[in-house]
Amino acid sequence: MMHLFVDLVYVIIDTVWDVLPIVTIIFGFQFLILRKPIPNLKRIITGFVLVLLGLGFFLEGLQAALFPLGRLMAYQLTDPSFIAGSDNVAALRWWNYYWVYLFAFAIGFATTIAEPSLLAVAIKANQVSAGAIGTWGLRIAVAIGVAIGIALGVFRIITGTPLYWYIISGYVFVLVQTLFAPRMIIALAYDSGGVTTSTVTVPLVAALGLGLAGTVPGRNPLLDGFGLIAFASLFPIMSVLGYAQLSEWKNRRNTQSVTKEISRE
Amino acid sequence: MNPLKAIWAALFDSLRDLLPIIVVIAFFQLAVLQQPIPNFSEITVGILFVVIGLTLFVQGLNMGLFPIGETMAYSFASKGNLFWLLCFAFALGFGTTIAEPALIAVAEEAALVAATGGMIANNEQSMESYAQGLRYTVAISVGIAIVIGVFRIIKGWPIQYLIVIGYIGVVIMTVFAPAEIIGIAYDSGGVTTSTITVPLVTALGVGLASSIKGRNPMVDGFGLIAFASLTPMIFVMGYGMLV
Numbered sequence: 001m002m003h004l005f006v007d008l009v010y011v012i013i014d015t016v017w018d019v020l021p022i023v024t025i026i027f028g029f030q031f032l033i034l035r036k037p038i039p040n041l042k043r044i045i046t047g048f049v050l051v052l053l054g055l056g057f058f059l060e061g062l063q064a065a066l067f068p069l070g071r072l073m074a075y076q077l078t079d080p081s082f083i084a085g086s087d088n089v090a091a092l093r094w095w096n097y098y099w100v101y102l103f104a105f106a107i108g109f110a111t112t113i114a115e116p117s118l119l120a121v122a123i124k125a126n127q128v129s130a131g132a133i134g135t136w137g138l139r140i141a142v143a144i145g146v147a148i149g150i151a152l153g154v155f156r157i158i159t160g161t162p163l164y165w166y167i168i169s170g171y172v173f174v175l176v177q178t179l180f181a182p183r184m185i186i187a188l189a190y191d192s193g194g195v196t197t198s199t200v201t202v203p204l205v206a207a208l209g210l211g212l213a214g215t216v217p218g219r220n221p222l223l224d225g226f227g228l229i230a231f232a233s234l235f236p237i238m239s240v241l242g243y244a245q246l247s248e249w250k251n252r253r254n255t256q257s258v259t260k261e262i263s264r265e
Numbered sequence: 266m267n268p269l270k271a272i273w274a275a276l277f278d279s280l281r282d283l284l285p286i287i288v289v290i291a292f293f294q295l296a297v298l299q300q301p302i303p304n305f306s307e308i309t310v311g312i313l314f315v316v317i318g319l320t321l322f323v324q325g326l327n328m329g330l331f332p333i334g335e336t337m338a339y340s341f342a343s344k345g346n347l348f349w350l351l352c353f354a355f356a357l358g359f360g361t362t363i364a365e366p367a368l369i370a371v372a373e374e375a376a377l378v379a380a381t382g383g384m385i386a387n388n389e390q391s392m393e394s395y396a397q398g399l400r401y402t403v404a405i406s407v408g409i410a411i412v413i414g415v416f417r418i419i420k421g422w423p424i425q426y427l428i429v430i431g432y433i434g435v436v437i438m439t440v441f442a443p444a445e446i447i448g449i450a451y452d453s454g455g456v457t458t459s460t461i462t463v464p465l466v467t468a469l470g471v472g473l474a475s476s477i478k479g480r481n482p483m484v485d486g487f488g489l490i491a492f493a494s495l496t497p498m499i500f501v502m503g504y505g506m507l508v
Contacts, residue, residue, distance in 0.1 A: 001306065001307060001310060004307065004310055004314070008314070017364075018364050018366065018461075019461055021361065021363065021364050022357070022360060022461060022462070024360070025356045025357055025360045026333060026337065026357075026465075029337070030337065030340075033349050033353070034340045034341070034344065038333070038336060043328050043329075043332075044329045044332055044333050046325075046328055047325045047326070047327070047328030047329020047333075048325065048329040049325070049329075050321045050325030051321070051322055051325030051326065051329055051461065052325075053318075053321050054317075054318045054319065054320070054321030054322030054324070054325055055318065055460060055461070056318065057314045057317045057318030057321065058314070058315055058318030060311075060314055060318075061310075061316075062315055064311035064314065065307070065309075065314070066308075066311065066315070069294065069302075069303070070286075073293055073298065076298055077293070077298070082298070099297055103289075103293055106289040106292075107286075107289055109285060109289075110285035110288070111286060113286075114282050114285070114315075114319070116319060116323075116460050117458065117459070117463035117464070119282070119319075119323065120326055120330075120460075120463055120464040121463060121464075121467055121487075123323075123326070123327075124464070124467050124468065124471060125487070128471055128482045128483050128486060129483055163447060163448055163451060164439045167435075167439075167451060168439070171432045171436070175425075175429060175432070178428075184483050184484060186423075186424055186425055186484075187424045187483075187484060187486070188483070188487045190424060190428055190487075190488055190490075190491035191467070191487045191488060191490040191491050193455075193494060194454070194458050194463075194490040194491060194493060194494030195490055197455040198367065198456070198458065198459060198460055198463075199459075200286075202367055202456060223378065223445060223448060225448075226448030226449055226452050227451060227452065228452075229451075229452040229455040230448075230451035230452050230454065230455060232455060233454055233455040233494055
């Protein structure tokens with residue numbers, strides 16, 4: 001148990017190291033170019049320290065508790081002996097992998113809810129929209145998008161269809177949705193594609209992709225194991241645009257419109 | 266509210282954010298794979314760490330990252346020097362990406378793919394220089410993305426026009442890029458934006474949009490991350506074609 005605390009110190013040092021370039025850039029520009037005193041400097045520095053400590057605890061906790069088990073699980077669920085039992089793996093069809101789809105969907109949803117960068121964007125969107133965009137509404141919409149995206153990405157690895165078919169049709173779909181979506185949400189929806197996949201999601205999803213590509217006959221882990229992150233970045237755009245359209249439509253049936261409320265601000 | 270109560274409430278929020286993962290992993294371990302949970306006490310401490318970490322992170326976000334991003338946005342806007350603002354945008358994008366651990370992992374993976382596929386010589390040295398080149402490529406592309414994104418906020422262009430151009434760029438590059446690189450290129454878009462970059466960049470965008478007259482923080486302030494996830498795909502495929 002003790003080693004967890006020792007590792008924690010190392011993780012915090014690593015995090016400080018990662019953050020160093022950012023801090024240098026910020027303070028370099030602040031003191032050399034802008035040359036203005038920062039208001040509440042003490043508070044901001046405390047905030048940075050909290051962020052570093054927080055990320056250290058967060059990463060060490062994930063590495064100690066959830067990642068090993070989650071990765072092992074991803075490999076076990078994609079293991080030929082689990083999926084096929086005594087049958088031949090080559091005889092399996094895509095629907096025989098149902099537990100893998102369910103796991104992909106569930107883990108995609110669950111990791112997205114815990115993703116700190118999405119939480120940050122949701123908090124900001126809530127502030128900027130004066131509460132019109134709820135933090136939970138946005139996060140759940142994004143999480144559903146990631147869940148569907150990863151489940152579909154797993155389907156692609158199993159069937160071996162080319163990645164770009166899905167991504168390009170996804171693009172077309174997003175563009176059509178953009179035409180009909182409320183203007184307020186478009187930029188936020190595009191952003192939500194990029195924030196979903198970081199600290200929590202990537203390691204677990206990567207293990208799932210590589211494990212699966214190693215199991216399914218004819219797949220090469222090096223080539224087919226990729227692509228899940230791309231799905232997880234594309235589908236939240238659709239689900240957030242969809243969520244906005246749905247709430248606009250609901251609001252139009254009531255009298256108060258979300259967009260009106262924002263423009264009054 | 267008294268401080269102790271506030272801390273409890275914040276910890277409880279973090280626990281709630283984490284609950285879905287705990288439920289999913291416990292369900293698959295106990296019900297589907299039908300195995301006991303190993304190292305139960307270690308896992309409990311780990312979960313406690315995650316909860317504490319998330320709570321501290323959210324506190325620090327509101328005290329440190331958001332205010333500094335916004336303060337700098339206001340200062341740049343009031344100073345009115347576009348050149349330095351764009352320099353800052355590039356530095357922020359490049360500097361936060363080059364050190365990103367997820368990107369380092371993906372670059373090494375990509376070098377392995379390239380070596381296995383015979384695109385580069387299969388030895389340590391050429392793989393390392395390939396991975397390094399890829400990291401710089403992605404970091405430069407994110408720097409450019411933030412520059413374009415900041416410029417868009419200042420001009421108030423609708424984001425979808427630029428995104429359409431980006432999508433067309435991705436599709437064109439996909440046609441010409443070697444098949445081995447496509448999966449990695451598409452994934453590289455998702456891994457570039459780290460947990461510290463996102464709040465900073467978001468605060469910068471929203472801060473700029475609120476301090477420039479005629480811009481709406483909701484319509485114009487977001488979107489920087491979107492560019493940062495799009496340009497790496499184009500640049501990585503370009504890298505795959507050239508190297």
